[in-house]
Amino acid sequence: MQTKIIHINGVGDICLKKSNKARNVSITIKPFEGVNVSVPRSLSFKTAEKFVLKKQDWIQKHIPKIEELENKFTIFDENTNYKTRNHILQFYPQEVESLQIVISENIIKVIYPDDEDIRNIKYQVMIRKAIEEAWRIEAKQFIPERVKQLSEIHGFKYNNIYIKNIKSRWGSCSHIDNLNFTLHLMRLPDYLIDYVILHELCHTVHKNHGKEFWALLDKVSGDAKALRNEMKNWEIRIY
Template sequence: MTEKIVFIPGVGEVLMKKSARAKRVNIKVAPFKGVQVSVPQRVTFANAEKLVLQKKDWLLKHLPKMEQMEDKLTEFTPQTQYRTFNHELVFIAQEDTELRAKANQTELQIIYPPNTDFHSLDTQHFIRHCIIETYRREAKFFLPQRVKELATAHQFKYRSVHIKNAKTRWGSCSYDNKINLNLHLMRVPEHLRDYVILHELCHTVVKNHSKAFWDLLDKVSGDARGLDKELNDWQIEVF
């Protein structure tokens, strides 16, 4: 058996899966996926369930947060109006086809058979995956160019720019000045996108968040603390 579903009072169904990569029992709470547990091959489901029960208070604390996030997420249907940075989401009903996607320069097309259940998790996951990959392509085209422009304007030097789909961080800068930027920056307003880029460029000069760093960031951004506070209103995984 590679997976097992157990019911825990107060928590509900918990999906436990055997994982060859897991080194320890890992418990995760995710929107629309619920509680999922990665179980190392050497650990029995019974022992993993005991650990989940020990973490019940932690789960009861985090499940309401997950439900709040679910309420904020868009349910994508043919009636949904949604636009990425430069692609319009378009739904096209078509006979004799599977659910699939196609993108051109201006549209992300979701092509679906008439009997598609848009309330199903599989359908929503597919559409979200397509949207995220569209943001990724847009980010790879736009963000490196914008980093170059801002670095030139403020005389920063960096090695490279990489686009990531990080869960918690908008960006990062390595010790050797390689900059990582989150593809979800394509969702935020331009001034906040520039703020994150400037934040990471400042780390090419100051590697910590000392007063010297914030003074430099304030100098190049105009209002570092205010922009940072505004950015905190955006949640990376909520769209």
């Protein structure tokens, strides 16, 4: 992949990347990943740079919001006591040239160069990807079985279950009753996981959020309003 790094005063370094999928120049700003620009193969970097300069005010406006988000994130290092549902995060500084991460049955093992700072952004991004992979493993083990149990208890029917790294919603139900769940459900306590699952199972009966839907969800969950309010305390992107 062709890349080019440019520097803009007041913004910092920006990474331009040629992409076969990009139809237009697009700018993304993500926590710990900075400003990245996707550039169509047919477009020159020079043209993309001009576009970025025109969007400089927009970029500068959004950077503080991203920095605010970054301050909410956990910084993972050897002093961090962090566990997923089934895995413990452990750090091993060693005489190695690059970071290595191994996910075993119950450990996320982070081996990193002992002469480098594990708090470095590039390492933090890789650690987060490993944690999310552990959640994916756990979600595939837990969610399908729990969906089956709850559907049998309450008499719901569904088609397929998909586990994805969705960061915009906890779950969804398609028009043909396929259920989609984010692997980030593994961060929630069991009773809230059940609430999300039941929410989507209720959509196999009612495809909207009308009164009948909420009445059904309240019946099967026990207290839909209270559980819904508690879900507001959780943000998918923040951990």
